[in-house]
Each structure stands twice: as structure tokens, then as C-alpha cells.
Amino acid sequence: MKHLNFERLADELDALKKHTLEKVGTADARYIRKVIAFQRIFEWSGRILLMLGFINPIYWLVGVLALAAAKILDNMEIGHNVMHGQYDWMNDPQINSRQFEWDIACDGKSWQRIHNYEHHTYTNIIGKDRDFGYGLLRLSDDFKWRVKNLWQFITYLNLSLLFQWGVSYHELAAERVFMGKKKQNRDSKINPSQLKRAFFSKGGKQLFKDYLLFPALAGPLFLWVLSGNLIANLLRNLWTSTIIFCGHFTSDVHTFDAKECEGETQGQWYYRQALGSSNISGAKWFHILTGHLSFQIEHHLFPDLPSSRYQEVAPQVQAIFARHGIPYNTGHFFTQYSQVLKRIIRYSLP
Secondary structure: OOOOOHHHHHHHHHHHHHHHHOOOOHHHHHHHHHHHHHHHHHHHHHHHHHHOOOOOHHHHHHHHHHHHHHHHHHHHHHHHHHOOOOOHHHOOOOOOOOOOOOOOOOOHHHHHHHHHHHHHHOOOEOOOOOOOOOOOOOOOOOOOOOHHHHHHHHHHHHHHHOHHHHHHHHHHHHOOOOOOOOOOOOOOOOOHHHHHHHHHHHHHHHHHHHHHHHHHHOHHHHHHHHHHHHHHHHHHHHHHHHHHHHHHOOOOOOOEOOHHHOOOOHHHHHHHHHHOOOOOOOOHHHHHHOOOHHHHHHHHHOOOOOHHHHHHHHHHHHHHHHHHOOOOOOOOHHHHHHHHHHHHHHOOOO
């Protein structure tokens, strides 16, 4: 790692986090409850409008968009952040990382093990963080080129369309539950039979709800509702995949070797998070729909800080980075996304 005053860096970022946490309270509770209320309004208005599509197809189209927005809010601004424990201090059983379950095929506990612990602990350490390429894509020279990498752009498109199922299968793939030889150095938190049971149980509930229960409730409009649910899920998958890729795979994102991170101090951990993440600039509504993962750098520095505080601390983080000579990776959506696409295509070749 680059020689920096890591102790001073840690002190400054710790002080910023402490100062911000001291302000967390009523306004943050009011914010997340307001987002949950809007999510429910979007969901139920979307489901009702899907059934009114026979009156005018515009109703159906608006219903699809409303349901997609509800699923995005549920997954990004509510589910992702609540399951990080950002609102555990509220002691609200409905907004708590130990009990919350989101509207996605992935079992919440599986996501907490593979994302909250593994990804956030070992961010971009090759061989330890499976989120870097998801075991499917070659995104740096750290990985040996294989023939299958030639068509990894198509693999990426399929992954984005089916992203909720990719997230759901992520831990099973890591544990080699269905195929492949189990890795000797993996510290498994759960046995394969429990993983399979959770995978089929949560995935089955999602399939039943979106493609049988709600279409059946619509009676003769079964196909209208089924197709609307399908498109809303696809839109949610594409959005979440794109935002997450922009937060981790732009051109200047760094990777790390496990040996160089041995005995890592808090300041060095902060430094790795800074270089392993990238932000997206945009309007307030855009940040909310990304679950404030448009502030991926701040999220990786302070994953348990309420997400609505990331915009507030971002200028201070940027100033601290500037004092220590650490780059602050940010840009408009199309700038960041074009870098992601170039990276996927670049490393598809030897």
C-alpha cells in the first residue's frame, strides 16, 4: 500500500463518523418511515393499476413503473440499508437488521453473510471478496484469462437481467453447493442443506407471489398482471445491477492482494475502501433510488451510518482524502457506466 499517515487518516474519519452519529435521531427515523410509506403507496397503486390495464393500456404501463419503483425502493433504500443495521438503534421490530426480509429472491440472512460480512470486510481483496466479478466476470489482470471470458459481456447482460437470482445463488456458488470442488480456505458459516433450503424457500415464495398469487387475484386479467410483474422485476434487476457495477468496477477502482492486507490497521482499511469504491453524482431523487449507493465510498467507509447522511458527509470525506492525497472517484452516471462497460470488454480479451 502507498505510504500515508494512516493513523491520522483513521483519526479524522473516525471523528467524522462519531460527530455524524451524534446527530442521528428523530429526523433519520422520520426519513426511513417516510420512504417505507412511499414504497407501500407505489406498490399497491402499481398492483391496482396493473389490473386496470384493460380500461386503458396506459394504466398498465404506469402500474409497471410504479411497481418497479416500489421494488427498487424496497431493495435499495430500505432493504439494503436496514439489513446493514443502519436503523437498529430505533428498536423498531419492523425496521431491524435481525428481522427484515426484502422483496427479492435472495434470502436476507444469506445476503448478510456474503455482502455485509465478506464483501465489506475483504473489499476487492482477490480470492476473498467474491463480489469482485461475482465468480463470473474477469475484471482485472489478477485473474487468468479463459476462453469463456470472450463472451463475458453477454454473461454480464444475462446477469443484469436475472440479477436477483444471481444475488440469491451467490453464496451457494461460493460454497460449491451444487457443483465444483469446495475451496479449502473458505470459512463456511452455514451447511449446504440449510443453504439449499433457504434458496428454494425464498425463491419459491417470490415466484408464487409475483407469478401466481397476484395474477390469480386478477382473474381474467391473469396475463396482464403476470407480464407486468415480470417487467417490473426485470427493470428492478437492471437498475440494481447497473448501480452496483458503477460503485465497484469503474476504471480507477483498485484491487488488493491478501498478503498486502495482512495486519491491516484501521487507517489502511479505510484506504482500501476508498480505492475499492466509486461514486455517482446526481440529483436527490437519483440518490434515493440508488439506496444512496451513489455514495459508495461513504457507504464503504461507514456501512452502518444511516444512508441519508452520506450526502452530508461526502464533502468532508472528499476534503480528508484531498489532505492525504487519496483520489476521490466520482462522476456522472454515463461517465461511470461507460467505464464499467469498457472494463468488462477490455478484460474479455487476453
